[in-house]
Amino acid sequence: MSEIVENDSRSNIVEFSVSEISMALKRTVEDAFGHVRVRGEISGYRGPHSSGHAYFALKDDRARIEAVIWKGTFSRLRFRPEEGMEVVATGRLTTYPGSSKYQIVIDNIEPAGAGALMALLEERKQRLAAEGLFDESRKRPLPFMPHVIGVVTSPTGAVIRDIIHRISDRFPVHVVVWPVRVQGETTGAEVSNAVAGFNSLGPLDAVPRPDVIIVARGGGSLEDLWGFNDEAVVRAVAASRIPVISAVGHETDWTLVDLAADRRAPTPTGAAEIAVPVKAELEAGLARLSARLKGAISRDTDRKRQAFRACARAMPSADQLLALPRRRFDETASRLSRALETSTQRKRTEFNGLRLSPAILHRRIGEARRREMQCADRLPVVFLGLVRNRRIRFDRDAARVSPTGTLRRLEAFRSRLQSAGIRADRCVDVHLRKDRTRLEQAARLAESLSYKAVLERGFAVIRNEDNVPMKRAAEVAAGSTLLSIEFADGRIKALAAGKSSVPSPNAGSKPKPVPGPKGGQGSLF
Known part of the structure; x- marks a missing residue:
């Protein structure tokens, strides 16, 4: 106690502990800069941490300030931070006593002006x-006459009424x-969900599947x-199996959806004019074609009738056609x-001249017997x-089938x-040489295309527990995936220590479930 009194007598400066002065500075900074807007360039941004928070810095040509976006705030941001992007950040200043640093806790972030938006838009x-x-x-081409048209827009604006x-x-x-x-932070998610929802409709659903979609x-x-x-909207429109018409803004406005859609409309x-034809014009065209068809049929009928009459006049009459056959028939009938x-008279004469008597029959039978005896005499000789x-x-x-002849034939067969x-x-040698040549060429080609040549240049192949190559860092689960890493001279086993923070490039193209009424999406009608 005496030492404390002696120290106080030498100086009246109040002593603070490190924690006390750190907390005092923290309260002073937070009270003085409770809500600020800071303009600067994003530096050191590597995406959200595994915890979901994002850590980076804002800088200009003379100073630098650390920045942090907490996980809950990061999920609600309209614009995602990107390295080198000039932004205006809104938040509050605070200190981090553990390292004697001050930082800004960002509540909202937006590009610094239209120029930054255009640069971001051009890069995307x-x-x-x-x-x-x-x-x-x-x-894809648009259907000429769709039966159902799906419209993705606000149900209360003038656009849907038009x-x-x-x-x-x-x-x-x-x-x-x-x-x-159609405006706000949730626009991209809602529009992409709407396009994906229309594509997911089937023939048995209560809502009919549209033939064309208008955004x-x-x-x-x-x-x-x-x-x-938004990238999610562009990917959803590009992946749509239903043709999409983009009608965002006026004729001078353009968005990335216009480039991804199958057709762009100025308004x-x-x-609506592109999606459907004019019924009155179709009816008029149909009536015009019907009249042309009737006129063509009438003219064709008249032309054929005139041709038939001309052919009838050129053809002879029935009497002229039958005159010659009738004359030949009459002449043939008379000759018949x-x-x-x-013929009857000649047959009668021959019958009358034919006389049958026993003597004639005996003579003919004798002649037949003599011919039979002559044949019997010649039969033994024959x-x-x-x-x-x-x-x-x-x-x-x-x-011909003697042993000598057989041997000669066998010799001839043996020589052949x-x-x-x-x-x-x-022939076998020739085919073997050809096959060997093709095999050598295929082996050289397989060796040149083999991934092992790539491993010789310093690369490696990473496989999972099922020996399946892994292409994305997002497939690796931290601390639970046993990896096999193949180098040029062999393989080693490894265990993943952490999960990559780089999002998968195809994450934006996944179909998102259509949120219910609580998500602000609304329902179909």
Whole structure:
């Protein structure tokens, strides 16, 4: 106690502990700078931490301040921070006593002016174009006469009334409206969910599946239309299996949705005109074509009738056509009667001249018996000659099948077989050489295309527990995935120590579930 009194007598400066002065500074800074707006360039941003918080710095040409965005605030941001982006951050200053640093806790962040927005928009446009989302080859033609049209827009604005009114005037069809917010932080998520929701409809659903989708909004500034430049909206429109018409803003406005859509309309009313034809014009065209068809049929009938009459006048009459056959028939009929009488008379004469008597019959029977005896006398001679000829042929065939002849034929067969064997061996050698050449070429090609040549240059292949190559860092679960890393000279086992913070490039293209009424999405009607 005496020492304390002696120290106080030497100085009247109040002593503070490190914690006391740190907390005092913290309260002073937070009270004096409870709500500030800071303009600067983002530096050291590497994406959100595994905890969900984002840590980076804001700087200008002379100073630097640390910044942090807590997890809950980061999920509600309209614009995501990016490295090198100039922004205006709104938040409060505080200190971190553990390292004697001061920092800004950001509640909201936005690009510094339209120039930054345009730079961000151009960068996003080039990146999505490099993925092929804006290629003309992937865009689909619109249906000529759709039965159902889906409209993604605000249900209370003038845009939906203009579209329905224009469609009713031109060609009344069934219109399904998916209500969304067309301005604000949730615009991108709601529009992408609406496009994905229309594509997920099936033939058995209560809401009919549209044949074409119109994404519409009225005109506005770049900030007002920024929700339609969202990457999720662009990917949803590009992945849509239903043709999409973009009608965002006025004719001079443009967004990334216009580039990804299958057709761009200058205004929402123009989108309705593109989606459906004019019913009155179709009816007039149909009536015109019907009149042309009737006139063509009438003219064709008249032309054929005139041709038939001309052919009828050129053809002879029935009497002229039948005159010559009738004359030939008459002449043939007259000759037939005379020929019948002549033939009958000749047959009668021959019958009358034919006399049958026993003597004539005996004479004919005797002549037949003599011819039979002559044939019986010649039969042994003919039989012996036939037997002699058969014996000669048999002896000749027996000589051909003798052992000597068989040996000669076997020698001839053996020589032919040997020559065939030589030719077969030569053919096999030729085929083997060809196959060996192709095999060597295939081996060289496989060696040049093998990934092992890439491993020799310092790369490695990472596989999971099932020996399946892993392409994305997002597939690795921290501390639970046993990895196999293959180098050029062998493999080693490894265990993942942390999870990458880089989001998957395809995360934006996943279909998101359509939120219910609590999410502010609204329902179909």
